[in-house]
Amino acid sequence: MEEHKWIKDVLAGDTHSFSYLVGKYQQMAFSIAFRILGNREEAEEAVQDAFVKMYRALPDFRFDSKFSTWFYTIVYRTSLTAYRKEPLFTDYNEAASAHITPEEAGNAASLLESNDRKAVISNVLKRLPPDESLLLTLYYLEECSVEEIHQITQLTLSNIKVKLFRARKRFYETLKHLMKHETYAIL
Amino acid sequence: MNREDNYIDQLTRDLLQSAGEEPSAGLGLRIMQRIEKEAPLARRKVVVYADDEWKATPLIIAGVALYLMLAGCVIGCLFQPEIVDEAIREMKENFPYIVTACVIFGPLTFFAKLDRLIA
Numbered sequence: 001m002e003e004h005k006w007i008k009d010v011l012a013g014d015t016h017s018f019s020y021l022v023g024k025y026q027q028m029a030f031s032i033a034f035r036i037l038g039n040r041e042e043a044e045e046a047v048q049d050a051f052v053k054m055y056r057a058l059p060d061f062r063f064d065s066k067f068s069t070w071f072y073t074i075v076y077r078t079s080l081t082a083y084r085k086e087p088l089f090t091d092y093n094e095a096a097s098a099h100i101t102p103e104e105a106g107n108a109a110s111l112l113e114s115n116d117r118k119a120v121i122s123n124v125l126k127r128l129p130p131d132e133s134l135l136l137t138l139y140y141l142e143e144c145s146v147e148e149i150h151q152i153t154q155l156t157l158s159n160i161k162v163k164l165f166r167a168r169k170r171f172y173e174t175l176k177h178l179m180k181h182e183t184y185a186i187l
Numbered sequence: 188m189n190r191e192d193n194y195i196d197q198l199t200r201d202l203l204q205s206a207g208e209e210p211s212a213g214l215g216l217r218i219m220q221r222i223e224k225e226a227p228l229a230r231r232k233v234v235v236y237a238d239d240e241w242k243a244t245p246l247i248i249a250g251v252a253l254y255l256m257l258a259g260c261v262i263g264c265l266f267q268p269e270i271v272d273e274a275i276r277e278m279k280e281n282f283p284y285i286v287t288a289c290v291i292f293g294p295l296t297f298f299a300k301l302d303r304l305i306a
Contacts, residue, residue, distance in 0.1 A: 011228055018222055022215045030210035044214055051218045052225065059228055102194045121206035140203040168199055 003067050010058060022051060025068070028142055029075045035134040036079040038126065043079070050078040069148045072138070076152050083130075124174045132167035139164055 003024065009017035029050055033043035054074050061070060125133045138144045138152065146160050155163070263271045278285070 013227055015222060015227070019215070019219055022218050022222075026210055026215055026218065027207055030214065031208045034208045040211070043208075044210055044217075047210065047214065048218050048221055052221050055222050055225055055228070102191050102198075117202070118205045121202055122208065125203075125206060136199070136203060137206075140200045141207055143200075168195065171199065 004063055007058060007061065007063075007067065010055075018055065021054075025071055026051075028068075029071070031137050031141065032072060032075045032134065033079040033082075035125065035137050036076070036083055036130050038130060042082055046079045046082045047075065049082075050075040053078060066148070068142075069144070069151050072142070072144070073152045076134075120175070120178065124171060124178060127174050127178070128167065128170055132163065132170055135160065135164055136167050136171060 003021065006017045006020045010021070026047060029047045030043055033046040033050070034040065037043045037046060050071075054071055057074070061067065125136065128136070134153075135149065138149050139146075144152070146157055146164075149155070149160050150157055153160070260271075263274075
């Protein structure tokens with residue numbers, strides 16, 4: 001893989017190669033930090049710290065593991081340290097209420113067609129609890145597997161699945177709610 | 188995952204694909220400035236060892252050969268003791284060389300393995 005070559009170059013003393021890693025991972029790292037912290041300045045600060053930590057820990061990186069998962073774990077932990085509030089993940093007991101039908105999801109999504117999709121989705125994600133917003137970002141945007149999310153967050157696999165279902169349901173509920181309000185505001 | 192779940196999953200993926208947060212334009216530069224202030228990473232000595240792990244097939248062949256030799260020795264001792272005596276007498280002449288080789292290669296192999304284990 002190309003990134004393994006960059007890492008080896010950085011380990012050999014070529015700091016310039018690190019800029020390739022920065023270029024490739026800064027956006028996703030920022031998305032993760034922003035989902036947790038909810039503030040651009042703090043998120044950028046956390047991303048900078050995470051990259052410095054990653055640079056220092058690079059000699060310990062094992063090339064048989066996935067670099068992105070290893071790095072996102074650092075970003076996640078750095079952001080949690082900066083978060084310093086109540087625990088990010090809260091316990092959910094019931095999974096049944098997380099059910100959503102394709103019709104509900106489709107209806108909510110269809111409301112988006114005449115609007116600025118990116119801005120609306122960002123707004124919806126900002127309104128979700130940080131843990132749910134983070135899981136949706138990792139799973140649907142970065143396309144991490146449940147196993148990779150487990151490595152990053154240390155949540156159990158079943159817990160991740162339940163939280164993902166719940167987050168998805170809340171995402172569509174919030175989207176529908178937001179779009180209705182916007183429509184009323186225009187009228 | 189059933190068809191309904193797949194549909195919702197794909198729909199969510201499509202919606203979220205456009206929702207990546209963009210950091211400010213100068214973030215990459217600021218990261219690199221901080222990295223350049225860091226001490227250079229200690230260069231690691233890269234040691235490449237030949238793949239000398241014992242695979243199953245040579246191990247089985249070596250095992251079979253060892254058992255054949257042992258069986259040969261036992262049969263020789265039981266049925267042709269005079270030939271065995273002759274063989275031992277001949278080996279006696281080469282005994283110093285055999286001991287020397289064992290003294291050199293035995294510890295060499297042991298410490299080489301130990302070195303890799305510690306590294």
